[in-house]
Amino acid sequence: MESPLFVSVARQPEFATSFADAEAFRFGVEDVFAPQKLHFTLQDSHLHFGLRDELVRAMAPAIPMSVLNTHVMAQTARRFVRAFPGDVMYAVKCNPDPIFLRAMYAQGVRRFDVASLYEINLIHTLFPGAPLYFMHPIKAPEAITQAYDQYGVRRFVLDTMDELEKILRATDDANDLELYVRIAVPKGNVATDFSTKFGARPEHAEALLRRTAQHAAHLGVSFHVGTQCTDVSVYANAIAYAAGVIKAAEVDVKTLDIGGGFPTTLDEQNPPLPVETYMQVIREALQAHDCEKFEILCEAGRGLVADAGSLVVRVEGRKGDLLYINDGTYGGLFEAGGAIGLPYPARLIRREANRLGTETLEPFRLAGPTCDSVDMMRGPYMLPTDVQAGDWIALDKLGAYGEVSRTNFNGFGAVHKAVIA
Numbered sequence: 001m002e003s004p005l006f007v008s009v010a011r012q013p014e015f016a017t018s019f020a021d022a023e024a025f026r027f028g029v030e031d032v033f034a035p036q037k038l039h040f041t042l043q044d045s046h047l048h049f050g051l052r053d054e055l056v057r058a059m060a061p062a063i064p065m066s067v068l069n070t071h072v073m074a075q076t077a078r079r080f081v082r083a084f085p086g087d088v089m090y091a092v093k094c095n096p097d098p099i100f101l102r103a104m105y106a107q108g109v110r111r112f113d114v115a116s117l118y119e120i121n122l123i124h125t126l127f128p129g130a131p132l133y134f135m136h137p138i139k140a141p142e143a144i145t146q147a148y149d150q151y152g153v154r155r156f157v158l159d160t161m162d163e164l165e166k167i168l169r170a171t172d173d174a175n176d177l178e179l180y181v182r183i184a185v186p187k188g189n190v191a192t193d194f195s196t197k198f199g200a201r202p203e204h205a206e207a208l209l210r211r212t213a214q215h216a217a218h219l220g221v222s223f224h225v226g227t228q229c230t231d232v233s234v235y236a237n238a239i240a241y242a243a244g245v246i247k248a249a250e251v252d253v254k255t256l257d258i259g260g261g262f263p264t265t266l267d268e269q270n271p272p273l274p275v276e277t278y279m280q281v282i283r284e285a286l287q288a289h290d291c292e293k294f295e296i297l298c299e300a301g302r303g304l305v306a307d308a309g310s311l312v313v314r315v316e317g318r319k320g321d322l323l324y325i326n327d328g329t330y331g332g333l334f335e336a337g338g339a340i341g342l343p344y345p346a347r348l349i350r351r352e353a354n355r356l357g358t359e360t361l362e363p364f365r366l367a368g369p370t371c372d373s374v375d376m377m378r379g380p381y382m383l384p385t386d387v388q389a390g391d392w393i394a395l396d397k398l399g400a401y402g403e404v405s406r407t408n409f410n411g412f413g414a415v416h417k418a419v420i421a
């Protein structure tokens with residue numbers, strides 16, 4: 001079995017005892033830009049934002065530091081699994097770190113939504129025999145063949161007739177396929193609408209479902225309301241819509257997969273409803289539309305792991321409300337930029353513990369380290385007015401779609417990786 005990627009066993013005993021010794025392990029004695037892999041314990045962690053401030057100051061990281069907290073992850077997963085009225089699948093793409101995957105498995109998340117052969121191989125290696133759902137609607141034929149022949153994958157999603165034919169060809173007309181027709185659902189209040197790119201449109205959905213039924217040993221319907229869905233009524237509407245499509249198609253559907261989209265709290269003043277309320281609304285919608293006869297699944301990503309990750313970045317320069325930091329949209333902050341623009345919760349860690357600052361917060365924008373002017377994050381990031389070069393900022397809720405998107409563009413790919421376990 002592959003060993004965890006982020007754990008440095010060599011460092012564990014020191015940090016496990018006391019963070020007061022952190023000075024002794026100060027990054028950068030030899031090379032401030034050399035990535036380190038570190039292991040911390042719960043006592044080293046801040047209530048919400050990864051590592052404690054004293055520890056960050058003592059380590060004085062010169063490159064970004066990504067922090068994964070397995071305790072938070074386990075707690076969130078436990079709560080989610082308990083509340084969901086069906087079986088929870090994990091969308092591996094949002095954080096494929098084996099440490100998270102193992103912690104997730106331990107909490108009862110035993111099915112995996114995989115998008116590529118890489119993810120199939122990863123899960124197959126970590127959890128041989130775990131049910132794999134190949135949920136990318138448009139796949140390479142070779143990937144389908146390899147998934148079927150080599151990894152025993154039988155569950156595939158599709159949203160066109162062409163993809164159905166591709167799956168049949170690539171599996172030599174297999175008769176043991178579990179096929180999921182992904183349908184486009186009405187748009188709601190989401191960070192990214194997922195029905196513009198994938199999902200059978202209303203005018204095609206029924207016919208596709210009927211045709212797929214002729215080839216599937218087990219037929220399912222799936223949808224994705226869009227990620228970071230802060231309006232729970234979107235799920236109720238999508239379930240009603242899916243139930244209508246299934247009824248009209250008059251086919252024997254066995255499974256309804258309601259996708260991902262479950263949100264994290266980005267703004268403490270304006271949090272989404274608790275996960276239990278989401279699940280209650282979903283349960284009621286399933287009852288109201290006679291969907292309880294189906295096996296119910298979801299493919300959750302962000303809602304399971306976002307809370308468990310944070311990122312410590314350093315301010316390298318300031319121009320008014322614009323802070324130039326050492327990480328950005330080509331690194332661990334992809335979703336903070338561009339069209340998505342998620343305003344992650346931020347906390348200032350002053351370089352000097354005793355510097356007299358102000359607690360008055362004002363909105364800041366962030367600029368990433370690359371020379372690309374789209375590498376900007378509008379936020380707003382609420383920080384004390386005295387923030388200055390040399391300070392660190394801890395950004396929270398980055399356990400999903402954070403590290404996984406990091407590139408080495410402009411040579412800024414180096415990152416310290418820390419695990420609180």
Ligand SMILES: Cc1ncc(COP(=O)(O)O)c(C=O)c1O
Nearest residue numbers: 091227260261262299300301302
């Ligand atoms: C097919 C599919 N399922 C599930 C997810 C997970 O979505 P979320 O992180 O919003 O829960 C995604 C995200 O891209 C996806 O593409």
